[in-house]
């Protein structure tokens with residue numbers, strides 16, 4: 213693929229076919245690079261040929277008056293296709309990944325993200341979600357030098373404003389005030405024929421992965437890398453046990469592989485024997501929480517709580533040969549944080565990226581203090597975490613565990629299954645176009 217000249221560039225795809233001239237067009241949002249020809253709208257499921265940005269695209273859309281169960285909150289609509297601003301890239305989506313954040317988007321809870329964005333000045337009164345994407349660069353803003361039209365790319369879910377003073381002063385973008393979860397806190401995610409991302413979100417697609425795998429690894433994988441390798445001194449090390457909630461889920465299945473790659477001992481929690489098979493095949497020891505029930509909140513009955521919690525902790529100790537986990541990968545939140553803290557080694561860390569069962573957690577402060585347990589929040593990842601993830605993939609030490617591949621039409625239904633914890637294990641990809 214090559215670019216030439218300033219006003220009339222030539223776009224040649226890899227089979228040598230030379231396409232029509234590209235012009236730099238002025239748009240309301242800045243200079244835009246795209247193809248010149250006729251193209252008004254697309255067939256659903258069809259990857260667009262290089263050409264002008266179609267006026268309309270099919271998208272799975274959430275609207276405020278449909279907030280509620282994902283099965284009905286998501287509806288396919290024909291909407292205006294967005295145009296990239298000077299620092300943005302428009303990607304023709306081939307595959308999109310399932311993530312929990314668009315369960316929250318569908319519910320409009322705990323945040324009404326459409327109203328939140330409109331209060332911040334967004335014009336659109338709808339949400340197109342999807343925080344993992346794999347596709348082809350279709351158009352890009354004039355400032356974008358890091359990718360070319362026709363490139364096979366994946367999109368990272370961390371979006372930020374490059375003019376953010378915190379970042380300008382050398383701050384980590386992943387902790388910047390302007391950080392937003394793309395396809396959740398921002399619009400124009402991957403559940404549409406085109407998605408819109410900042411140039412710094414776009415990475416070359418790992419060639420070791422299929423298109424389906426490429427669309428599901430980045431959000432959960434980089435989150436798990438950060439949880440396990442970033443928060444020094446509590447990082448995975450040779451022979452050290454790590455307790456992983458939801459071991460067969462998106463974050464959990466990635467965490468197991470990362471712990472293994474760094475020589476740790478993953479102990480994964482699941483709720484069924486089918487899922488036991490999955491986590492054991494990834495190399496984890498397993499606790500089926502239906503056999504070792506997670507006790508309720510400590511305040512309900514402190515003595516009884518400790519007895520039940522002790523049974524769970526004894527099982528952890530049995531599986532690890534007597535070691536308590538130095539890291540606990542926490543995301544169920546409210547229901548499990550007291551037990552995570554109770555099972556964590558002295559000086560260890562409970563690292564929390566979510567609260568799927570609720571965010572108002574309670575913990576045993578006495579135990580936390582006495583054993584110096586660290587409670588660490590962790591949100592997505594930084595550039596270094598993404599590089600580490602890509603190195604693990606290219607060294608074939610990590611690959612997404614794809615539980616299912618579904619159609620574009622199924623996006624609402626599968627989010628509904630996810631809400632009820634009935635969705636397929638591992639990561640799920642959606643076919644947007646071929």
Ligand SMILES: NC(=O)c1ccc[n+]([C@@H]2O[C@H](COP(=O)([O-])OP(=O)(O)OC[C@H]3O[C@@H](n4cnc5c(N)ncnc54)[C@H](OP(=O)(O)O)[C@@H]3O)[C@@H](O)[C@H]2O)c1
Pocket residue numbers: 311312313431432435457458459460461462463464481482483484487501506543544547548565566567568569590591592593630633638
């Ligand atoms: N902050 C971030 O940057 C970030 C990034 C990625 C994900 N997240 C969040 O992390 C959470 C997990 O994401 P995911 O993609 O791994 O979801 P997932 O694939 O649905 O996996 C979640 C797992 O949680 C377990 N679980 C559900 N209810 C539970 C309960 N009551 N007690 C114990 N375990 C329970 C389930 O395992 P079993 O039923 O088999 O035990 C399930 O496999 C979501 O809330 C997501 O939004 C946050």
